[in-house]
Amino acid sequence: MSHIVVIGAGMGGMSAAARLQALGHKVVVIEQSAQYGGKLARYSKDGFVFDLGPSLFTIPSVYRDLFDRTGKPLDDAIEITAPERAFRYQFADKTSVVLPAADPGLIAVAFGKAFGSNASSEWLQIIKKGALAWQLTRTPILESPITGLSDLLKLAKRPKDIFLIKPWQSLRKLGKRNITDPRLQNILDRYATYTGSDPRKAPAALVTIPYVEQVFGAWHITGGITKLADVVYQRCVDLGVEFKFNTEILAINTDLDRVSSVTTNSEEIATEIVVANCDASLLYGKLLQHKTAKLQLKKLKRTTPSLAGFILLLAVSGKTPGIAHHNIWFPADYDAEFDDIFGKSPKPVSDPAIYACVPDDPQMRPEENTESWYILVNAPRHDQKMNWGDQSLKNSYAELIIQKLADRGVNLQGRIKWQQVLTPADLEARYAAPGGSIYGSSSNGAASAFLRPSNIGPVTGLYLVGGSSHPGGGLPLVGLSARIVAQLIGKAKK
Numbered sequence: 001m002s003h004i005v006v007i008g009a010g011m012g013g014m015s016a017a018a019r020l021q022a023l024g025h026k027v028v029v030i031e032q033s034a035q036y037g038g039k040l041a042r043y044s045k046d047g048f049v050f051d052l053g054p055s056l057f058t059i060p061s062v063y064r065d066l067f068d069r070t071g072k073p074l075d076d077a078i079e080i081t082a083p084e085r086a087f088r089y090q091f092a093d094k095t096s097v098v099l100p101a102a103d104p105g106l107i108a109v110a111f112g113k114a115f116g117s118n119a120s121s122e123w124l125q126i127i128k129k130g131a132l133a134w135q136l137t138r139t140p141i142l143e144s145p146i147t148g149l150s151d152l153l154k155l156a157k158r159p160k161d162i163f164l165i166k167p168w169q170s171l172r173k174l175g176k177r178n179i180t181d182p183r184l185q186n187i188l189d190r191y192a193t194y195t196g197s198d199p200r201k202a203p204a205a206l207v208t209i210p211y212v213e214q215v216f217g218a219w220h221i222t223g224g225i226t227k228l229a230d231v232v233y234q235r236c237v238d239l240g241v242e243f244k245f246n247t248e249i250l251a252i253n254t255d256l257d258r259v260s261s262v263t264t265n266s267e268e269i270a271t272e273i274v275v276a277n278c279d280a281s282l283l284y285g286k287l288l289q290h291k292t293a294k295l296q297l298k299k300l301k302r303t304t305p306s307l308a309g310f311i312l313l314l315a316v317s318g319k320t321p322g323i324a325h326h327n328i329w330f331p332a333d334y335d336a337e338f339d340d341i342f343g344k345s346p347k348p349v350s351d352p353a354i355y356a357c358v359p360d361d362p363q364m365r366p367e368e369n370t371e372s373w374y375i376l377v378n379a380p381r382h383d384q385k386m387n388w389g390d391q392s393l394k395n396s397y398a399e400l401i402i403q404k405l406a407d408r409g410v411n412l413q414g415r416i417k418w419q420q421v422l423t424p425a426d427l428e429a430r431y432a433a434p435g436g437s438i439y440g441s442s443s444n445g446a447a448s449a450f451l452r453p454s455n456i457g458p459v460t461g462l463y464l465v466g467g468s469s470h471p472g473g474g475l476p477l478v479g480l481s482a483r484i485v486a487q488l489i490g491k492a493k494k
């Protein structure tokens, strides 16, 4: 029986561990922190419960498949629900639109009412392109290991569809060419940030994201999305996966181009197979002891790292009229946000798009007349150019966001019982995520998908899983990467 070491108890690491253990392997997951789940984490105090990372759950079928293949169904363990008022977008001119959790037809009608009848048909055309892009990329790209640009050939089988979507053009261009109303263009642009990217540079192929969100649905999990981490961890434990917390992997050792062992802060563990769920830049920059690591790192440096996030948790008394589950307030100049984040001198966005998740979920608040506000603002990474470790910046930026919300019509002053702030520096420290980046590398650039580290490492026995490797970040893709890796490793030899 082979013995597999998984580095990191994020959703990618745990999903791979469960699948591999079910395939007959003996798996040990080694996690540097005291907690499983990685970026899928929660914060709770005084009955207020917050998801710290993912607040939107899409393509639950990826995790349903994981549960079906490893034991009892996912829906026996958690309750997946569709919020009634799922999204509310508000624009600089104070107009707004509220959308349901799914159904492009209904959503197009809502856009038509808010932005004029053209918006309805234009949005349906966008969704049609999303459907094509999804069909085109799902099996050959998203569900398969890819190793380089040669995999583009897999797409060449359907040249007509490729020319319909023109995936090499930017998402921004797609919006400008097909959507008249600038507010609806803002909505399409925002999907680039779901991969930590700039819509002016991210490929139009990302049109799959609104398609997937609106066709397969935008879901909540009763009690918080982090319940998914709880049940995946429990599934691993039930299957017999071993976990070692507070244990950091310091090195992956090799012998004749094969993985031979890992060194932790307390021991050396012999193993022939390592599944790395840590950030790929750490894997190739620090952990892998092999000459090929340098080359992999060089390739990775050709990508733009994902943007990071500034998080504000607010324990709020009273109810906010008109609030939805996911709320987005756009600024007057959305491009300025991407200039501030991805420009030569990155700085906190002075007038950011503000996202707030305010779940109408009794399990996430102490009493009926209260609200748990999770606010997320896109931010530049924590690095030499931008120091998020500065406490006064942390406090003043949190104040600025609360003030901006008041300017946009939601005055929470006087209702905030307490608040907690997490900067990109805090995210880096919690999750060993360089710069506090949300998704590893961004999708900036037409070839970004092909520069993303492959699931197959450069030495025999090394595999990559999770948001910084193929097919990318976000819960569904991370779950798909675990499926790819389990398929690559296959059943244990008897």
Ligand SMILES: Cc1cc2nc3c(=O)[nH]c(=O)nc-3n(C[C@H](O)[C@H](O)[C@H](O)COP(=O)(O)OP(=O)(O)OC[C@H]3O[C@@H](n4cnc5c(N)ncnc54)[C@H](O)[C@@H]3O)c2cc1C
Pocket (backbone or CB within 6 Å): 007, 008, 009, 010, 011, 012, 013, 030, 031, 032, 033, 036, 037, 038, 039, 040, 052, 053, 054, 055, 056, 057, 058, 247, 248, 249, 250, 277, 278, 279, 282, 309, 311, 376, 427, 430, 431, 432, 433, 437, 438, 439, 465, 466, 467, 468, 472, 473, 474, 475, 476, 478
């Ligand atoms: C603020 C925020 C909002 C998000 N919103 C959404 C959303 O709404 N919807 C969505 O689908 N996704 C969202 N995401 C993205 C999603 O959370 C991630 O893509 C996903 O959880 C990443 O899982 P992962 O397994 O790749 O890695 P991670 O969660 O990063 O886990 C990696 C684990 O490896 C451990 N580790 C690292 N190095 C070592 C080492 N040397 N030794 C031992 N352990 C190590 C880390 O401690 C960590 O636990 C969001 C992320 C953030 C941060």
